Amino acid sequence: MSASTAPDFRTRLQDWLPKLVLAPSFAVTILFVYGFIGFTVVLSFTGSKMLPSFKWVGWENYAKLWALPAWNTAIVNIAIFASLYIVICTLVGLMLAIFLDQKIRGEGVLRPIYLYPMALSFIVTGTAWKWFLDPGIGLERVMHLWGWESFSFTWIKDGDMAIYTIVIAAVWQTSGFVMAMFLAGLRGIDNEILKAAQIDGASNWQLYRRIVIPLLRPAFLSAFVILSHLAIKSYDLVVALTGGGPGRATEMPATFMYSYTFTRNQMGIGASSAVIMLMTIAAIMVPYLYAELKEKK
Template identity: 75%
Template structure:
């Protein structure tokens, strides 16, 4: 009888050990992710200032939020930044993927070079590009030393052009990652279909336009979702590169949320802006997840 009991105990241990090991991580996620999401949502309906309070004020913080000119500027900047960031990253990523898919020499060297920027934090990227774009020490200064005195590139100091420097830095960091996604999609296309189309006389242009690009739809969708998510929550890149300036020229919802919560001591308004950002990301993610789960496997 001892052996069956030991076997039954061993089976139960094998079932429970993974649950016991994962339990702290699951509990931490429920508390520090979803718990704080709920708490932030609650704070957005309170009169919280420098510290949380529990005096409910209804939708007052949301009404105040949409009356603030700073929030309007942040949303407008996000629209410019996100649209350019996503479009340029996808265009460059797809071009690089098609280039590498030609089985060129040195692909093993070029692939990590293109991917390297994604290994850096946005703080490092922002700091490096801040030095490069600074007219006093960066590209403009270097070209002046080389004799090109007429060259001027002071976008980072211009209130009307500074947001585009954030686009430049973000595109530099993320394009290689998008390239990897598209390259994986290209390598997953059935070669027999391509060979059949070539035998029928399809040109390379028609091959990509009618066969290859349409089959990259999942890669396009995934790239869009990931880039849109990164754009909405962009904070560290902006802080390192421009600090939200000059003035409010590069203010984004993430920097607005931080400043109103921790600098201006308007925690209720900051929480409301955080909830709006969460709803924006959810509006992007939920349809994507629904489409992925709905597709037959």
């Protein structure tokens, strides 16, 4: 090998080596993520029951899906849960971020305390809140032992109120993460802008309403996308906390999809519900990614 070809070979090797190293993981991702997404879409148009079947039925599964009372209950529940979860998490996270941004003492201790719940899995959170809210062993029982016999908190057993217990547990776990996003946004605001507004006589309320909050628009958008994604995928928290009950009072699209696919042997209907969930997430993620890419260009 001549001296001129050796550097050329090393240059090409350096160019191809990262691609060769990443190729296996890329192939696995294509197969086990996008490949199975495509397979699920195909199953949603087939008459699959207990096992996959490629008997084409068109939109029949989707028509059956929207005629099921359980699916309509799941849609209502996800609408209630997602709206409350996103709004409350955003407000709590913003308030905690503003509180920590005041350069208070003990910020280094408070910040990890607020963030700690996000380090737990949703299974752990659901189990802990299930014990806490259980009238027999949780909050109500403790209050009775302390002498407050009239205290009653049976939401987890009440079909009309059980969905709100999921909101409470989810907000408790995720608010600290949203706080961290807003705190990063607050720390990124140019202090010169705030000082100029204060010199002009702006009050703290006007400062936040007209300057700080508008400058946090990217943080609001990111929080909305992440919280929407978590809300739509809410399966493990629901299973651990209420199991979808009492009855079907806390049924969600994710729990509906699992039950119809693996316990009721209606794989085609389960696949169609999964596709609808995927399209909902895509409707949120695609515009967000498009806006991010457009802004970078």
